[in-house]
Structure formats: C-alpha cells, structure tokens
Amino acid sequence: LLPPVPGAHGAPPSPQEGPGRRRRRGRCRARNEAALHSLRKSRRVKANDRERNRMHHLNAALDELRSVLPSFPEDTKLTKIETLRFAYNYIWALSETLRLADQRLHAAPRERLLPGYLSPAAPPSPGSDAGSWRSAGSSFSACASNPSSPATSEDYGYGPTEPLFAACHRLPPATPAALGSPRR
DNA sequence: TAGGCCATCTGGTCCT
DNA sequence: AGGACCAGATGGCCTA
Numbered sequence: 001l002l003p004p005v006p007g008a009h010g011a012p013p014s015p016q017e018g019p020g021r022r023r024r025r026g027r028c029r030a031r032n033e034a035a036l037h038s039l040r041k042s043r044r045v046k047a048n049d050r051e052r053n054r055m056h057h058l059n060a061a062l063d064e065l066r067s068v069l070p071s072f073p074e075d076t077k078l079t080k081i082e083t084l085r086f087a088y089n090y091i092w093a094l095s096e097t098l099r100l101a102d103q104r105l106h107a108a109p110r111e112r113l114l115p116g117y118l119s120p121a122a123p124p125s126p127g128s129d130a131g132s133w134r135s136a137g138s139s140f141s142a143c144a145s146n147p148s149s150p151a152t153s154e155d156y157g158y159g160p161t162e163p164l165f166a167a168c169h170r171l172p173p174a175t176p177a178a179l180g181s182p183r184r
Numbered sequence: 185t186a187g188g189c190c191a192t193c194t195g196g197t198c199c200t
Numbered sequence: 201a202g203g204a205c206c207a208g209a210t211g212g213c214c215t216a
Contacts, residue, residue, distance in 0.1 A: 043202090048193060050203070055191075079189065 066083050069090055078086060 044194075047195095047203085051194085051205090052192070054204075059191095081189095 062080060062083055065087055066078055069078070069083070069086055
C-alpha cells in the first residue's frame with residue numbers, strides 16, 4: 001500500500017488561524033494532493049514496467065523449455081499449460097526409460113539388449129508424429145493434456161519395450177498439485 | 185458468437 | 201521503503 005504523504009490530509013485550521021491562513025493551507029493541500037497523485041502514478045508506472053519485464057522473463061524461460069522439448073511442426077506452438085504438462089510428462093517418460101533400460105541391463109545382460117534399443121531410431125520421432133498429435137485422442141493429447149482418466153499402455157498396445165514417447169501415454173496426468181501449489 | 189489464450193494493468197502481500 | 205510475486209480483471213486476437 002502506498003504510504004501516506006505527510007501533510008496531505010492536514011487537520012482543519014484552528015480557530016486562531018485567520019481566513020488568509022486558511023486559503024494558504026487550502027492551496028498547500030491541493031499542492032500536496034497533486035504531488036501525492038503524481039507520486040502514486042510514477043510508482044504505478046514503474047511497477048507496471050517491472051511486472052511486464054517479469055512476465056517477459058517468464059515467457060522467455062517458457063520458450064526455452066519449449067525448445068528442449070521434442071519439436072513440433074513449425075506452425076504449432078504449445079500453450080503455456082501444455083508446455084508445463086508436456087515437460088512434466090516428458091521428464092517422467094525419460095526417467096521411466098532409464099529405469100527400464102537399467103532393469104534390462106541387470107536382468108539379462110547380452111542377448112536381451114535389443115539392437116537399436118534407445119538408439120535415435122527407436123523412439124518414434126515426435127516431429128513425425130506431431131502432425132497427428134493435435135488430433136483428438138492422439139498421443140499428443142495424452143501427453144500434454146490433463147485427462148481425467150489417463151491412458152494405459154494397453155490402450156495403446158505398447159509392450160514393455162515401449163519407446164520413450166509411447167511411454168508418455170502411461171503417465172499419471174500432471175496435476176496442479178504436481179506442478180506446484182500456490183503459496184497462498 | 186462463444187470460448188480459449190494471451191498480454192497488460194492493478195492492488196494486495198511477502199520479502200529483503 | 202521498494203521490489204518481487206501473485207491473482208483477479210479486462211480487452212484483443214483467433215478459431216470452431
């Protein structure tokens with residue numbers, strides 16, 4: 001809250017003060033109120049400027065996040081909420097992939113390591129897939145949206161060797177709580 | 185035209 | 201005291 005400017009709301013003139021004094025006091029008050037108004041205004045303008053800047057930084061960070069997520073067709077851009085949810089799911093899928101790979105490595109040393117497993121060719125390219133991701137019920141919606149009932153691996157027919165982006169389907173949906181609850 | 189997304193403004197609260 | 205952060209309000213733009 002803006003602090004009161006001293007003298008802006010002065011006490012009414014005492015009975016001892018003459019009419020001349022009263023006029024001077026009135027002019028003084030008007031000047032103070034004008035000063036208060038311009039002070040408030042300049043503070044507001046500065047605060048707006050900072051807020052705009054802050055949001056620009058936030059958006060820049062969001063763009064950076066978009067840039068490290070699997071790419072999409074040039075003309076499509078994830079919304080803010082989609083970006084957050086997709087990032088959440090993508091991280092989950094990555095760690096799940098690592099976990100599965102680790103499991104495999106320890107369970108069956110050589111022969112069960114599929115050729116090309118985890119190679120760039122293994123996971124379906126998000127870019128190539130992305131065209132269909134926007135369509136209803138597509139894998140994209142499963143990743144970036146917040147479905148009330150998340151799809152299961154069975155729904156999509158992926159086995160235990162599912163690649164990264166397929167794994168994204170099985171994800172527990174990103175919830176507001178998972179994305180961080182408000183301070184207040 | 186309704187609904188979604190976004191940028192900006194604004195006032196309140198918290199923190200340094 | 202001033203800056204950072206936050207959420208609500210508002211208006212513009214776009215799309216189905």
